[in-house]
Amino acid sequence: MTPNAKASMGTAVPKDLDQWLRQQDQRLHDDLFEFLRIPSVSARSEHNADMKRAAAWLHGHLERIGFTTRTIETPGHPVVLAEWRKAPAGAPTVLVYGHYDVQPPEPLELWTSPAFEPTLRGGNIYARGSVDDKGQLWLHVAALEAHLAVRGTLPVNVVVLAEGEEEVGSEHLAPFIEARRGELACDAVVISDSTMFAPGIPSILSSLRGLAYLQVDVTGPNSDLHSGMYGGAVVNPAAALARIVASLHHDDGRVAIPGFYDAVLDFPAPVRAGMKALPFDEAEFKRHLGVDTLGGEPGFTTLEKLWTRPTCEVNGMLSGYTGEGAKTVLPGKAMVKVSCRLVPDQDPKEVARALERHVRAAAPPGVTVQVTELHGGRPWRADLEGPLYDAAARALGAAFGRAPVITGEGGSIPVVNDFARILGAPVLLVGFGLPGENAHAPDEWISQENFRLGMRAIATLWDELAAAGT
């Protein structure tokens, strides 16, 4: 079931919290700006001291508002872990995840205002990290402070986990969660690190695709040959590779790997209906990409293709001479990187095996094929049932004045799988960014209105979650 649109309309943002947030608005902006001024670029070791400063700043603030806070070292950047566990007996425990590290700001010359000097312009807050993810982490902290400041308590137990390595692959997060699975046990994980479908349309991100990424190396003769002296008698590895790659899809765009779709589950009819109802502008999508025709699997809308269907894409291809002009070489080898995006219940290992079998069967005699698995990740999909999603729908409805839509995401966010898998708790992905927010580009921004409504939605969420139980 998708969150019921009607269910979300009876709820309002609690007046006491709304009033406090209005009173504190300037100060909450000032604090966020202070947080954003710290250039916590996790990818650059020259910013290691800034990373420590950002962690310490967050640590200090969480402690001041009443959280028991630790800054825990990892082999990389530290995790800030803050707990408040004084909710009434039987109240659910929620883990809020965010990250305090940001992308490098370069190229600096393309920023309208400095990357680390937050600037309000046209209703948006511009700064590196404004939306990804300091601003979205901060609106959670503000919502928590609202409860504690106004009521002296929270209706749920809360653990805030803020990591400093999201932008460099979260390498140390899964082991961290694994090692503290008891301590981090919770009834729900809430993450705000994504976008809304469009302005004014609150969104719950309900699915992520998985990945099976392989490299195929085709080898023919033991060295590059003169294409005149040998051409016509030797199997050309580049041509063989092209035949293999061409065999991956049927003419109509469907993936031709035997068994590829066997484990694919249809998305629930209401979710598909919801996606179809989204105001997606396909003409604008094509104009944005600069193409006149879209592709992919027939029988599905573009959003369904991106969010609910598996793919097989070439990521890279290399053989022979690729410089300027003509070189008459018959290449000795050819390489392709191919990756499949997966949907429930496809298994990355099984898809990789099916792809390897297909590639070997498609290779002509005269070449040898080596297949290397480079990366794999499971798909994820929220089942959208239960009190967490209902509470989220009500809270978003209260803040934004309309029911949220359900969106999907064609890419992967590995930490979501890590939390779901290790902690066994449902994960709510509720983001307040917007399309065009430049998350990894110059002039990153978050809408000031979304920042304010986000604080209210999250503050409301804790009440709704406590009322519902989990």
Next chain:
Amino acid sequence: MTPNAKASMGTAVPKDLDQWLRQQDQRLHDDLFEFLRIPSVSARSEHNADMKRAAAWLHGHLERIGFTTRTIETPGHPVVLAEWRKAPAGAPTVLVYGHYDVQPPEPLELWTSPAFEPTLRGGNIYARGSVDDKGQLWLHVAALEAHLAVRGTLPVNVVVLAEGEEEVGSEHLAPFIEARRGELACDAVVISDSTMFAPGIPSILSSLRGLAYLQVDVTGPNSDLHSGMYGGAVVNPAAALARIVASLHHDDGRVAIPGFYDAVLDFPAPVRAGMKALPFDEAEFKRHLGVDTLGGEPGFTTLEKLWTRPTCEVNGMLSGYTGEGAKTVLPGKAMVKVSCRLVPDQDPKEVARALERHVRAAAPPGVTVQVTELHGGRPWRADLEGPLYDAAARALGAAFGRAPVITGEGGSIPVVNDFARILGAPVLLVGFGLPGENAHAPDEWISQENFRLGMRAIATLWDELAAAGT
């Protein structure tokens, strides 16, 4: 008609010339070694003075043996042009072509003896340029000297044209011939810059393949995209390119470009029969290449595929991410370099047009295709009729004690087409190198026996040519 085997058996190397060549053997070796010691590497400007030295050395020698010699500047390295035109009225005029420049010797550490210190070892002369082409040019000069020294005259008029840019593309040769077409007019062109089929088997190289070389650029979206966020809805240019490339051949290996074979002439039955009779070791060929299966067009032997049939080969292919590991990119573009080797009477321009038409028809909607012609060259085939080839067969038979075989070459030697086209004279390609001679590699060598027999064959050729007329 192939040169008649019987025709070659009645002839002997003239005793006077043979005797002189025996007497002068050491001195002819010494002179060649002196020539080989000049590191005339045309590709490296630091050897420009050596190039001048090599030209001057050759110039001096040709003048000493009785030729009117000029060293003529070009925009690149100079041409040495020597003439002897005192043959009896009605005698044919022959143009001997060779080149005095050599390939760079690197990697030096792989040479058993220094590249520019000629060394006799196991019956072979080792040095850069020993076979390609100083040694083969030199055996012509020695044969000319034999006639002039023993008899004071030559039975044919001779023009020797030695260029210094063969190893860097002969860029200035065609314009040179074009500008002096009257002066260079001749009844035959003789070139020794190729190999014999095997030791003891004198060979006439009777065909060269042409070339039509294109680059195909396929463009999809206006930039590389995230394969998760966009994969499955956008036509992947690399996958489209693979389908285009795969469509170039039928499953059985024949080229699938419509009309591709229309202009292809069958090689004459005796030539094909001659090729079939050559002692070609296919198992050794495969072992040398490190493959267990050969490919190409069905219905032809390997030598026929290499020498008499056209091909379509991928020379290079590039798209997306080709570095180490996994990058989830949906490439914005893909590139392939494709070249066809051509046989008579295929026209490079027409094949390029047919290939372009085919590529455009094979491209799926959602991508745009740009085709760029990079290089083209006509195929060449001697008709093997007439006094030149008969004379060559007799001369080679006299020197080697067996009739020559007719071979082909899968690559192109553009100067052959230039001579044939501009001067309208038949071209005789008679080489004295051997398989494994390392022409462009360390430890280049020429067989001392072939050097000696080559001098005798060429000395005999002038007599036979004069006797036959042209």
